Amino acid sequence: MFSEEELASFYSHLNCINSSQAFPAEDELQRFLDNSLCVLENEDSSYRPLGSDCKPGGLLDFSASDIPVVIVPDIHARAEFILRILDFKIDGRTVLQLLNEKKIYMVCVGDAFHSESRGYERWLEAYKDWSMNVYAGQAMQQEMLENIFTLMIIMELKNAFTANFHFLKGNHENILNETCHGNFSFRKFVQEGIMCCDFIRQVYGDVVLHLISLWEKALPVCAVFSDFGVSHAEPAFAFSRNQIIDYHKNDDVVIGLTWTANDEAEEQSVQKLMENLNPSAKKSGVIWFGGHRPVKDGKFFLRQNGRYLQLHNPDEMNIAVAVPGKIFDPVADIKSVL
Secondary structure (H helix, E strand, C coil): CCCHHHHHHHHHHHHHHHHCCCCCCHHHHHHHHHHHHHHHHCCCCCCCCECCCCCECCEEECCCCCCCEEEECCCCCCHHHHHHHHHCEECCEEHHHHHHCCCCEEEECCCCCCCHHHHHHHHHHHHHHHHCCCCCCHHHHHHHHHHHHHHHHHHHHHHHCCCCEEECCCCCCCCCCCCCCCCCCCCCCCCHHHHHHHHHHHHCCHHHHHHHHHHHHCCCCEEECCCCEEECCCCCCCCCHHHHHCHHHCHHHHHHHHCCCCCCCCCCHHHHHHHHHCCCCCCCCCCEEECCCCCCCCCCEEECCCCEEECCCCCCCEEEEECCCCCCCHHHHEEECC
């Protein structure tokens, strides 16, 4: 636990990362990745059960906890979003203070990279360069500064508050742009997936590229609390507890928790999944949170008869504050940090 002075210094450090105008050196970025990868690979099995491969599994299990949870939708290179959340006050204390005091969990649903529509014009400029084999032109440098600084801040928070800060794997956690291991190559407006991969390879080399890939594959894919759960996308199926824990051997689990499109999920998948993960949980109201598919208007959208809540509005900076044992009210409990 940090002292007040240390916590202020840590917050200042995160702001310095975000405000920097220069890419970190290769050895510095490797150090960040090595440290965070070590943290992920050695998480406490009391809340992250080990898979059959003796590695931390895909499930975060906090079903016995009664402390509040801040649920963060897709980040997409918005480091400023994370910093604003840390400074947001709940009952008079900032989220950063509560993390430090172990009085709150912060669960991000994933997607650290790719500015998407916010950087649309920049992506078009970067694509012109990429099409001419210029992989680190000015536009792509601006994009990747945001991506890398966001990644570094996420890693620093995970290293500092290991048991209370969590970042789930999203479908954009695929730096190699591969189609395997539950991943699919990615493009939206241009060729964002391979463009980011080519940039990292040219600017930092294959070692950093490999370390980012290992970090992504070490991320959990699902979190369960006393009466609600969280994943990047709407759960496609009611996976078993063991299937989720052994996600490294079950590509369908990764796909089904990170890629599900609207109307693709099995009927009542979240209710059945909650029964598999925590049979004693309540089954009414919102019992599962996710992002992935954007909410076009407003703060949220309810699916599966109100059991599943989509939170991701890329034009806003909203979080959900869920309290175990308290019925979640989307109107009152979704907060803007702007």
